[in-house]
Amino acid sequence: VQLQASGGGLVQAGDSLRLSCDAFGLDRATGWFRQAPGKEREFVAVISRRGGRTIYADSVKGRFTISKDNAKGTVYLQMDTLKPEDTAVYYCAAASANPSTFYTPVQKTSYVYWGQGTQVTVSS
Numbered sequence: 001v002q003l004q005a006s007g008g009g010l011v012q013a014g015d016s017l018r019l020s021c022d023a024f025g026l027d028r029a030t031g032w033f034r035q036a037p038g039k040e041r042e043f044v045a046v047i048s049r050r051g052g053r054t055i056y057a058d059s060v061k062g063r064f065t066i067s068k069d070n071a072k073g074t075v076y077l078q079m080d081t082l083k084p085e086d087t088a089v090y091y092c093a094a095a096s097a098n099p100s101t102f103y104t105p106v107q108k109t110s111y112v113y114w115g116q117g118t119q120v121t122v123s124s
Contacts, residue, residue, distance in 0.1 A: 001026065001113045005092045008118030015122070016080045021092030021115060025073035029095040029103050031111060032066065032077045034088035034120075041091065046104045047075060053102045060086075082122045089117040 004022040011017055023030055031046035045056045045066040054066050065078040075092060093111035095103065105111070 001094070003030075003092050003094060003113055003115035005090065005115035005118045008090060008120045010121045010123065011082055013083055013122055013124050015082050016078070017082065017120060019077040019079065019090055019092075019118060019120075021075040021077075023073050023075055023092070023094055026094045026113065028097060028113075029105060030068065030075040031093050031095065031105070032075075032090060033093060033108065033111075034086075034090045035117075036088040039088075041108060043106045043108070044090070045077060046095075046106060048100075048102050048104050049098075050101045053104050055104045055106060079120070082120075084122050084124045087120060087122050089119050091115055091117045 007019040032044040033041050035041040047054050047066045051068040063081045068075045092115045094113040096112050
């Protein structure tokens with residue numbers, strides 16, 4: 001299973017973008033990660049499988065919002081007040097199955113299905 005991420009682009013600092021992740025109806029916690037050139041892939045945000053719990057990296061807290069349309073099986077990442085340091089390839093991923101509806105892992109190793117990534121570039 002490969003998730004489908006979209007919505008990236010080139011924007012200026014202070015602008016907004018909304019990323020979408022088609023999770024094909026997977027009933028899993030879904031997370032967003034990002035990887036800048038020369039850096040490791042890092043956690044950005046996660047939403048539990050029913051959408052009742054979210055966790056954010058400190059670097060995006062208050063600027064990014066993760067949400068889920070359970071009917072469509074799509075997860076969104078609304079990114080506001082973008083900064084040049086947000087420039088990266090953004091990946092969505094589905095976590096391993098877990099019976100808890102509040103399961104929200106932040107470690108990459110907890111994710112089993114990944115999307116192909118979408119480039120976000122923020123110019124200063």
